[in-house]
Amino acid sequence: MNAPAGTPSPRTLDPLDRLIVVATQAGLPLSPRPYLSVAEQIGSTEEEVLTRVRHMLADGVIRRIGAVPNHYALGYRANGMSVWNVPDARAGELGRRVGALAFVTHCYRRPRHPPLWPYNLFAMVHGKSRDEVEEKVRQIAALLNADDLGHDVLYSTRVLKKTGLRIADKEEKPCSA
């Protein structure tokens, strides 16, 4: 398990950093010199792109670079967003323990919106079937024990849009369509 990310602090990227992030998160070209292709696309040099990517990885702006798996296509058909109501004072400790479970891919604290939404801890669980996800949710419930004040599992029933997580270009305007 990696160190908890804590509460992230915003960092100002300059326009070239931003162009590099947008270009690299969209997908590196599958050609022998992908950073050179990115550099040509944004009017920079291969060395500059590599240096800035290294810095952004070191600063944590970029979390990782690599193959981004499509869990669903790889057989993880059940995508369960488990949501938990845990005492606020214990959320940090409990979140770290739940986040340390190998089958939890994301674990975040988010605000409640009572009464419609009483949950403050989100843990994404991927499994090859709903039975598998439910078994994993039972493991989380057992770990939380008395701190589980209520939970639910929301399964996705349709993917309506999925593109790479991207930061918007400065120039990008909200769609007027």
Next chain:
Amino acid sequence: MAGLAPIAEADRNAAGTAALSELEKRLLDEYQHGFPLSPRPYRDIARQIDSDETTVIAALDRLTRAGLISRVGAVVTPHKAGWSTLAAMAVPPRRLEQVADLVSSYPEVNHNYERAHRLNLWFVVTGTDVLHVRSVLKAIEARSGLAVLDLPLVEAYRLDLGFPLQWD
């Protein structure tokens, strides 16, 4: 955008994992992070796994075309280079298609899922800053006439750092 494709359709497009070569499995297992930061990254990967550059590029191309990986690229950390939030709406079922299309039409929306719950539409909005993201939520509320729950990350306990795949 993907439109309202049911999950079963994505299923048909996927090649499945049974036909994956050992090389493809290794690329999936070992290169979800740590992609080389060098001028010839595919050649460096090839050296690490006893292959050659052309074969590695071809394998990654096949995995991408088959939909098993969405891309080889960077994954950014939430709130480090902008702002994002998870938003949810309770949409009357008869309006779901219309509202889902409205939501997906925004370039700031990159994930949009239907989920089995009274809050049945869940999407991620990213922007340059919190005001940009909130303006998108407000616009969706105004145009749909429905409330949007704003659920930004407060603290991260586990970020997506890749995922151990099980081959069976």
